[in-house]
Amino acid sequence: MIWLTWRQFRFQATVTLTILAAATIYVMTTGLRMHHAYAADIAACPHPEIGCRFFLSFQGSYNAEQRLLEMLVFAAPALIGIFWGAPLIAAELERGSHRMLWNQSVTPTRWLAVKLAILALAALLTAAVLSLLLTWWASPLDQRSNDRFAAMTFGTRGVTPLGYAAFAFALGTVLGLLIRRTLPAMAVTLAVFIALQIVFAAVLRPNLLPSTAATMPINATTMSQVQGIGTGPDPSGPVQIFRPGKADAWILSATNLENSSGHEISGNQVSTCLNNQSLDLTGIGDCLAPYNLHIDYTYQPADNYWPLQWLETGFYLALAALLGGACFWRIRRHRD
Known part of the structure; x- marks a missing residue:
């Protein structure tokens, strides 16, 4: 089963490894230069806690690279769901090859277990590498911007990309099993994943932990x-x-x-x-x-950053586990 999984997954694996290698080379090349420039200029800044003019030009000069890397990390889980998850079962059902595969000595549940385990691990490793690269690369920019909670920043740093990748892969697999056609399953996977990302960032994330109310006199x-x-x-x-x-x-x-x-x-x-x-x-x-004069405002303290990261990641991993369980439940009752 492991050999079969590799044979069927080798194209996606080759493309993924190529992208990871290219991203690593790019991140290391530009990141080392940026970190050196940041260290040199902050050493020349008399009051780094207040800031120097250098910081504004420094951030502006790396804006394009930062957006590009963030889009790569943000898109990776969706691409995993589309190209890894959706075809996993849908392609077999579409070709009719499941009739042969699931009537051999390997049972459908064992077939699914091996496939899910190998590809889910690959998805987590891919997301982890991309997140680690971006988190290291952008650390000087994040340190000065103090905007770690921004939607794009929060969702592309730390551990949250791992939760997104696991969920997107499981979502694509379930939709492929239910829809039984690869292209429609890919389209629905993308739509559902994006919709949940938007709803979670706008509605759920701000309420995962109690917020703090404060009044600021002017x-x-x-x-x-x-x-x-x-x-x-x-x-x-x-x-x-x-x-x-x-x-x-x-x-x-x-x-x-x-x-x-x-x-x-x-x-x-x-x-x-x-x-x-x-x-x-x-x-x-x-x-x-x-x-x-005064203003009233509510906020999440900076200390809540990592608790929010782990809570959101746990939410997506739990959804992935539920979707994986639904796959096993459905495939046991598959009659074709």
């Missing part, structure tokens, strides 16, 4: 910790604070600028402070302090 100290303040295109509109609180926290929601009575204020009411070009954020905070 003064020079608190304004020095935010990324910006503005009213948008309409100066008479509400005033927004961008990324309040600790820089490495995940901000889930935030109110606009409010007075002590809890009512929103407009940009025109504090235009003297906002339109003063000579003031930085600290100066704007000092200017706004007499108005007794």
Whole structure:
């Protein structure tokens, strides 16, 4: 069975190994250069905790490479589900070769067990290698951006890609068994996988752990910790604070600028402070302090990053296990 699995899987394995080899060479070549540049420039920065002008140009110069690698890691589980999972059983049913395979000395359940074990392990290893490469490569950028909870960043670092890969593979296998046609199973696998990714990131992930509520008074100290303040295109509109609180926290929601009575204020009411070009954020905070303003916001603390990673990965692995169990249940009752 192992030999048969390899014979049937060798094309996908060759393509995967080629992509992994190319990705490793690219990541190591560009990553070593980037890490060296980062170490040299941060050593020349007198206050790295505050930041230097170098960091903005540094991040911008690697934006294209970062997006490319993130898309590769993000797409890998979907491709595994499409090209590994969906054809696994659907191709046999479509060709009719299952009539011969499942009437030999190897039972259908044993046939499925060997196939699932080998390919699921290969899927996990593929996702692990890609995630490890990107996590190492992007570490200087992630360290300065303090945006580990962003959807694309969170889903392409750490252990979450392993959960995605296992789930996508099991999903494709189940859909192939049910639909019995390879191409439709591939299309449905992609649609379901993308839909669940969107729903999980937008609805489930923010609620996996209880969030923390906080109130931030507006003064020079608190304004020095935010990324910006503005009213948008309409100066008479509400005033927004961008990324309040600790820089490495995940901000889930935030109110606009409010007075002590809890009512929103407009940009025109504090235009003297906002339109003063000579003031930085600290100066704007000092200017706004007499108005007794504040915002309310909710967030996930930075310490929740790894618990959220493990919880999400566990969720997808549990779904993969359930789908694998459904495959065994269905194949035992297969009559054809």
